[in-house]
Amino acid sequence: MSEPAFFILTALVDATRHGYGIVAETAELSQGRVRLKIGSLYGALDRLVGEGLVEVDREEAWQGRLRRYYRLTERGRHALDAEARRLAANAHLASTRLVNSRRPVTGESS
Amino acid sequence: MSRLEERYRRVLRLLPAAYRQEWEDEMVAAFLESMHTGDPETDEYLADYGRPSLSEVSSVLSLALRLRLGGADAPPRAYAWGQAVRLATLMGVLANAVLATAGIAIMLWQAGRIAWLPAPAAELTLTLPEHSWSPAWHLAGYAWLPAYLALVLGHRRVAQAVALVAVVPPVITAVIEAAGDSPLTVAPWAMRVTDIVLLLAMSAFRADTPAVPRRPWLLALPVGILLVPVPLFVAQATTPALELLDWPGLACAVVAAALAVHLAGGAIRRTPRAVSWSLAFSLLAAATLVTRIATLVDYRGQVQHATLTTIGAIEVIAVAAIGVPVAVLAARGLRATAPSNR
Numbered sequence: 001m002s003e004p005a006f007f008i009l010t011a012l013v014d015a016t017r018h019g020y021g022i023v024a025e026t027a028e029l030s031q032g033r034v035r036l037k038i039g040s041l042y043g044a045l046d047r048l049v050g051e052g053l054v055e056v057d058r059e060e061a062w063q064g065r066l067r068r069y070y071r072l073t074e075r076g077r078h079a080l081d082a083e084a085r086r087l088a089a090n091a092h093l094a095s096t097r098l099v100n101s102r103r104p105v106t107g108e109s110s
Numbered sequence: 111m112s113r114l115e116e117r118y119r120r121v122l123r124l125l126p127a128a129y130r131q132e133w134e135d136e137m138v139a140a141f142l143e144s145m146h147t148g149d150p151e152t153d154e155y156l157a158d159y160g161r162p163s164l165s166e167v168s169s170v171l172s173l174a175l176r177l178r179l180g181g182a183d184a185p186p187r188a189y190a191w192g193q194a195v196r197l198a199t200l201m202g203v204l205a206n207a208v209l210a211t212a213g214i215a216i217m218l219w220q221a222g223r224i225a226w227l228p229a230p231a232a233e234l235t236l237t238l239p240e241h242s243w244s245p246a247w248h249l250a251g252y253a254w255l256p257a258y259l260a261l262v263l264g265h266r267r268v269a270q271a272v273a274l275v276a277v278v279p280p281v282i283t284a285v286i287e288a289a290g291d292s293p294l295t296v297a298p299w300a301m302r303v304t305d306i307v308l309l310l311a312m313s314a315f316r317a318d319t320p321a322v323p324r325r326p327w328l329l330a331l332p333v334g335i336l337l338v339p340v341p342l343f344v345a346q347a348t349t350p351a352l353e354l355l356d357w358p359g360l361a362c363a364v365v366a367a368a369l370a371v372h373l374a375g376g377a378i379r380r381t382p383r384a385v386s387w388s389l390a391f392s393l394l395a396a397a398t399l400v401t402r403i404a405t406l407v408d409y410r411g412q413v414q415h416a417t418l419t420t421i422g423a424i425e426v427i428a429v430a431a432i433g434v435p436v437a438v439l440a441a442r443g444l445r446a447t448a449p450s451n452r
Contacts, residue, residue: 018140019136019137019139019140019143020139020140020143020144023140023144037165037166037168037169038137038140038141038144038166038169038170039137039166039168039169039170039171039172039173040169040172040173041140042133042136042137042140042173043169043172043173043176046129046132046133062139065135065138065139065142066135066136066139067136067139068136
């Protein structure tokens with residue numbers, strides 16, 4: 001799963017959101033680290049819709065423009081859950097190794 | 111419509127029409143919202159003078175490339191274009207790999223370093239450059255060989271990284287030479303541009319594109335070496351007249367021959383495979399023609415100016431004569447292919 005796809009799914013867990021709503025939520029969730037570009041957002045979104053992980057919830061007019069709201073499907077929830085577990089397992093692996101390697105200095109120089 | 115919106119919509123024109131119909135308005139709305147600062151004065155200024163940032167434009171560009179050069183699950187027409195670019199890229203990188211391998215051998219022979227071959231004629235003798243970095247510099251071109259192998263084996267990023275090793279040194283050499291006193295020639299630049307285009311075109315190989323059939327493409331390497339550089343090498347060594355064939359001329363000869371084989375073979379068929387191949391050959395023919403015509407300028411100051419230009423013209427006519435029917439077949443095949451869903 002690509003990073004944009006991962007963040008789009010994560011942004012949709014608690015609420016339905018429209019395009020820019022996803023961008024804003026992603027920026028907030030990642031504390032500004034991930035700034036989705038519109039091209040990458042829709043590049044990932046159209047695939048997620050195609051794969052049935054995300055679907056259109058409703059359409060609203062806002063300031064004369066169309067806003068399409070998206071929601072996470074049950075399949076999307078499962079896919080995100082699986083990906084989150086995979087990433088957590090990877091992260092755990094790295095942290096365990098790092099903790100184990102913090103031994104006292106043995107005096108060997110490199 | 112604000113100037114900003116106009117500018118963004120112009121960028122979105124990079125995307126296929128069908129995709130725009132579905133997503134354009136939404137993308138515009140999201141983009142404009144992303145430009146809101148909350149300060150009315152700044153917003154007004156941005157609406158007039160703002161531009162989509164480079165990263166926004168490049169995100170649309172990479173989406174456009176993904177959609178237009180389609181992978182396995184793309185609509186038939188986008189898939190045909192994707193396959194054509196991938197095939198043309200493979201053939202271009204293959205040609206570089208073959209010529210790089212042969213080029214090193216010829217250089218060593220001309221320098222008298224291959225003892226078991228007959229010595230080259232006096233006017234062909236080459237003194238290897240004295241600087242120790244120089245042979246290594248020339249060997250950089252050899253990187254096309256591992257780059258090609260990596261591309262065929264499905265390691266696109268490795269292929270691009272390795273190809274960069276082959277591309278950068280000659281670009282630096284060309285820049286240094288252009289800054290020097292020697293008269294400016296088009297040929298080295300045309301070669302560098304071709305290399306850079308190939309390097310970028312490798313991006314058409316992605317995770318969602320079908321794997322390259324390994325056996326035929328790996329076999330193409332030794333076959334290519336036996337078919338082109340070896341006979342050419344022997345012919346040029348024995349028949350001095352053939353020295354008149356420079357590398358754009360050689361490219362014309364090889365592409366014309368390949369086009370003829372394709373035309374005689376399966377080009378007539380309307381299968382997606384045949385259409386992609388016709389399209390790939392059309393792209394190669396167009397690139398070869400542009401290179402040939404551009405490099406004709408280099409003949410201006412040469413002693414055999416008239417002869418060389420005539421040969422060049424014949425090369426152009428040959429490629430065009432076989433390239434046009436192939437391009438027509440490709441265009442017909444594309445038209446018969448549904449633009450969207452299979």
